[in-house]
Amino acid sequence: MDFPIELLINAIIAGILLGGFYIAVTVGISISFGMLDIVNIAHPAFIILGSYLVYIVNSTFGIDPVLVGILMLPVFYVLGAAVYQVYYLSFEKRGQEALRGLAFFFGILFITEVGLILVFGVDYRYAEAPYIGPALRFAFVDLPYRMLIPCVISLLLLAALQLYFSRTFIGRAIKAVSQDQQALALMAANPIKIKRIAFGISIATAALAGAFLVIIQPVEPSVGREYIGRVFAICVLGGLGSLPGTVVGAMLLGVVESITATFYGPSWAPAVAFGFLLLTLAFRPAGLLGR
Amino acid sequence: MRSRVFLIVSIVAALLVLALTQAVANNYLFFAGYVVLQFVVLATAWNILGGYCGYVNFGSAAFFALGAYTSVFFHKTYQIPIPFLMLIGGIVSGIVGLGMGYLTLRLRGSFFAIATLALAVVLQTLIINWDYVGGSRGAYVIRPNTIQVLGMAIPYIEYLFLLMLLLAVAAIVTARVIERSRLGYGFATIRDDELAAEAAGVPTLRLKLIATTISGALMGMAGAPFPYYIGYLEPSSAFGLAYAVNAIAMPMIGGTSTWIGPLIGALLLGTIQQVATVTISSAVNLLIVGVLLVAFVIIAPNGLVGLVQQRLRAKEQR
Amino acid sequence: MTEPLLKVDGVGKRFGGFVALDDIDLAVLPGERLGLIGPNGSGKSTLVNCICGTLKNETGAVTFDGRKMDGLAAHQRTILGLARSFQLPRPFHSMSVADNLRIPLLYAVKARAGAALSSTQLDEHCVEYLRLVGLDHKARKLPRDLTQVEMRKLELARAMAAEPKLLIADESMAGLSHSEIEDILKLLMQLNARGITIILIEHIMSAVMSFSQRLAVLVSGRKIADGDPQEVVRNPEVEKAYLG
Numbered sequence: 052m053d054f055p056i057e058l059l060i061n062a063i064i065a066g067i068l069l070g071g072f073y074i075a076v077t078v079g080i081s082i083s084f085g086m087l088d089i090v091n092i093a094h095p096a097f098i099i100l101g102s103y104l105v106y107i108v109n110s111t112f113g114i115d116p117v118l119v120g121i122l123m124l125p126v127f128y129v130l131g132a133a134v135y136q137v138y139y140l141s142f143e144k145r146g147q148e149a150l151r152g153l154a155f156f157f158g159i160l161f162i163t164e165v166g167l168i169l170v171f172g173v174d175y176r177y178a179e180a181p182y183i184g185p186a187l188r189f190a191f192v193d194l195p196y197r198m199l200i201p202c203v204i205s206l207l208l209l210a211a212l213q214l215y216f217s218r219t220f221i222g223r224a225i226k227a228v229s230q231d232q233q234a235l236a237l238m239a240a241n242p243i244k245i246k247r248i249a250f251g252i253s254i255a256t257a258a259l260a261g262a263f264l265v266i267i268q269p270v271e272p273s274v275g276r277e278y279i280g281r282v283f284a285i286c287v288l289g290g291l292g293s294l295p296g297t298v299v300g301a302m303l304l305g306v307v308e309s310i311t312a313t314f315y316g317p318s319w320a321p322a323v324a325f326g327f328l329l330l331t332l333a334f335r336p337a338g339l340l341g342r
Numbered sequence: 343m344r345s346r347v348f349l350i351v352s353i354v355a356a357l358l359v360l361a362l363t364q365a366v367a368n369n370y371l372f373f374a375g376y377v378v379l380q381f382v383v384l385a386t387a388w389n390i391l392g393g394y395c396g397y398v399n400f401g402s403a404a405f406f407a408l409g410a411y412t413s414v415f416f417h418k419t420y421q422i423p424i425p426f427l428m429l430i431g432g433i434v435s436g437i438v439g440l441g442m443g444y445l446t447l448r449l450r451g452s453f454f455a456i457a458t459l460a461l462a463v464v465l466q467t468l469i470i471n472w473d474y475v476g477g478s479r480g481a482y483v484i485r486p487n488t489i490q491v492l493g494m495a496i497p498y499i500e501y502l503f504l505l506m507l508l509l510a511v512a513a514i515v516t517a518r519v520i521e522r523s524r525l526g527y528g529f530a531t532i533r534d535d536e537l538a539a540e541a542a543g544v545p546t547l548r549l550k551l552i553a554t555t556i557s558g559a560l561m562g563m564a565g566a567p568f569p570y571y572i573g574y575l576e577p578s579s580a581f582g583l584a585y586a587v588n589a590i591a592m593p594m595i596g597g598t599s600t601w602i603g604p605l606i607g608a609l610l611l612g613t614i615q616q617v618a619t620v621t622i623s624s625a626v627n628l629l630i631v632g633v634l635l636v637a638f639v640i641i642a643p644n645g646l647v648g649l650v651q652q653r654l655r656a657k658e659q660r
Numbered sequence: 661m662t663e664p665l666l667k668v669d670g671v672g673k674r675f676g677g678f679v680a681l682d683d684i685d686l687a688v689l690p691g692e693r694l695g696l697i698g699p700n701g702s703g704k705s706t707l708v709n710c711i712c713g714t715l716k717n718e719t720g721a722v723t724f725d726g727r728k729m730d731g732l733a734a735h736q737r738t739i740l741g742l743a744r745s746f747q748l749p750r751p752f753h754s755m756s757v758a759d760n761l762r763i764p765l766l767y768a769v770k771a772r773a774g775a776a777l778s779s780t781q782l783d784e785h786c787v788e789y790l791r792l793v794g795l796d797h798k799a800r801k802l803p804r805d806l807t808q809v810e811m812r813k814l815e816l817a818r819a820m821a822a823e824p825k826l827l828i829a830d831e832s833m834a835g836l837s838h839s840e841i842e843d844i845l846k847l848l849m850q851l852n853a854r855g856i857t858i859i860l861i862e863h864i865m866s867a868v869m870s871f872s873q874r875l876a877v878l879v880s881g882r883k884i885a886d887g888d889p890q891e892v893v894r895n896p897e898v899e900k901a902y903l904g
Contacts, residue, residue, distance in 0.1 A: 088452075157400060540734035
């Protein structure tokens with residue numbers, strides 16, 4: 052039998068590139084859920100919001116989408132800090148984050164999606180840039196630029212964050228607050244402020260992820276929901292709060308999704324992520340790299 | 343009020359509602375009323391796991407759709423009267439709820455919530471790829487115009503309305519019976535402090551599984567008549583976001599600690615939405631629900647019932 | 661030689677790289693009054709959690725009443741007769757003080773006895789336990805209306821309401837006045853006289869010394885002494901680590 056080895060290799064490579072993009076999508080949750088224990092299921096909504104904002108600026112002014120994403124980082128940081136402040140005052144302080152915090156983020160997810168539908172409708176939107184379309188070719192291997200560039204920048208983003216969390220004072224304080232809030236308070240650092248900074252960073256990454264998303268594929272408001280499962284699947288697979296784990300989980304998911312889509316059809320792809328998530332939660336909730 | 347008395351009172355209330363609909367001879371009332379009653383069931387069912395036990399289910403649409411697609415499956419295979427379809431739908435959804443619970447309830451509540459989201463998507467993907475029940479193209483369910491009930495011919499929609507009314511009564515009575523029982527106390531301890539509950543001898547996993555099963559089963563029963571109501575079932579409407587958000591918003595706005603909250607939330611929000619969909623647009627109507635959910639969760643976390651209770655307590659202390 | 665009611669064999673527990681418990685051996689005879697002391701962070705509560713099933717110990721075994729506890733959930737151990745109070749009170753916030761006591765009666769006691777108590781019997785039991793700790797006048801109140809001290813008493817009462825064979829009282833006396841401490845001690849003595857084995861974990865040395873028949877000392881996850889209270893406090897290691 053003629054095993055389609057070229058198809059398989061392309062699928063794997065595409066999966067790796069996809070995995071790189073997934074890193075950018077997930078790293079925010081690694082911070083908010085993995086380190087701060089905040090179940091922000093609205094994270095994909097912020098990503099989609101980012102995508103639409105990038106789309107507007109890109110189609111109006113013709114500015115490169117990745118550049119727009121970078122310019123939006125501070126905007127989204129402020130947004131994230133504001134959201135955390137509301138979350139903290141309404142829920143964390145009162146100790147009710149379990150039920151009500153979840154409902155809160157679900158509400159935000161929902162409002163964002165419906166709001167986008169009302170403003171933009173359900174048509175697909177996409178960004179325009181010179182590198183969307185052409186691809187790098189090595190023999191039979193296709194490396195589309197629109198996948199390659201987000202992948203590379205995602206890895207850089209992850210490396211930068213890893214450095215931040217291990218070298219800077221605030222970065223290490225953020226890692227510390229996930230272990231022991233009381234100890235942090237004793238160190239005269241304000242845990243609330245630290246968490247606010249961390250959550251701000253988490254949402255800021257969504258700006259960049261949103262830019263990548265609209266480069267890689269056309270977006271419409273409900274696309275965000277497909278990513279909820281992916282994001283948490285990667286997080287749980289890689290072990291909560293571990294940035295290197297995020298790479299492993301993202302790559303693994305990307306490759307499996309890619310192979311599934313290539314050989315069984317793209318309509319099965321969403322089930323892959325969520326199926327992974329269910330299986331991991333059921334059998335190895337500490338993740339592959341365990342904690 | 344003892345449970346038996348409550349049952350009688352609710353049946354009487356249901357009969358009154360029925361009498362009212364007979365007085366106003368308008369079929370539209372049945373169409374709209376069916377949807378509101380459906381939400382009463384969904385909200386009450388959600389609250390058994392969410393409000394009583396504190397475990398949030400984001401995938402209510404999945405259990406609802408399971409019931410609906412079970413009906414479609416049988417419609418294509420072998421016609422069965424709707425009441426039986428409801429039972430089967432309930433059993434199927436209940437079993438899935440049990441299975442999912444068994445996989446995920448040993449973990450933290452937040453993991454369970456995420457798993458419910460995952461389940462909804464997995465089920466939707468499975469259904470989309472299953473051509474026998476229509477796949478992504480959807481399935482048509484032809485329903486008759488009238489049906490014989492107790493020797494009388496009544497409009498089919500009135501028949502569906504009746505069934506949903508009965509289910510709503512059953513759901514509310516179930517919720518109330520649970521609330522006042524040993525089971526209800528156990529649920530409350532899980533919500534308040536699961537660790538302390540275990541230490542006090544409460545078999546938390548078993549109780550959570552019971553809650554998930556009952557909740558899922560009721561949602562499945564609510565979904566079973568849906569294909570007959572709507573005539574054409576396709577995945578995006580069955581798994582629609584409207585069900586997920588309403589199932590959460592209605593109890594949280596009404597009040598999660600008792601059976602009254604979901605009922606009030608469903609009646610209020612359900613009616614508002616029926617009006618809004620007709621007058622404004624369905625997207626704006628969903629937006630309103632979302633905004634109300636967030637507002638209530640921040641400002642009035644115990645819902646409308648909670649606000650009333652606060653007022654009463656303030657009066658008592660004066 | 662009587663079989664111990666509770667046997668802890670080589671129990672160990674780590675949190676990541678931190679060793680919370682290191683090879684703990686402990687035996688408690690039926691009807692005994694054991695005192696357990698140690699500095700903060702020495703692993704006392706972790707040990708209690710492992711014994712009661714709230715945490716899983718990595719090494720070693722816990723045997724209660726002749727049965728191995730491995731794999732048994734916390735609620736099963738409570739049903740078998742092992743009850744504990746939490747160091748930081750964990751009341752059920754949404755229900756009244758009396759209802760807080762109903763829970764162990766409805767679940768632990770019922771599971772053990774098989775037959776259900778009638779509603780009136782339940783109420784009577786609840787009131788009785790509340791009276792024992794001096795909280796009967798607050799039966800209808802919610803936990804948030806209680807003082808810190810009253811919450812500790814509620815915590816202890818809830819453990820008692822599970823009608824255990826062995827009761828672990830984890831720092832129930834913190835913040836109590838001298839007379840209140842006396843009351844609790846008297847209560848614990850009464851329970852012990854009824855045959856209930858008691859492990860008392862406390863920092864208040866006078867209470868521990870007057871109550872315990874035997875004293876065990878935990879320091880940095882290891883048991884460094886175990887025996888007659890008077891001898892244990894004179895042990896130089898104990899003096900250095902704890903009393904000094």
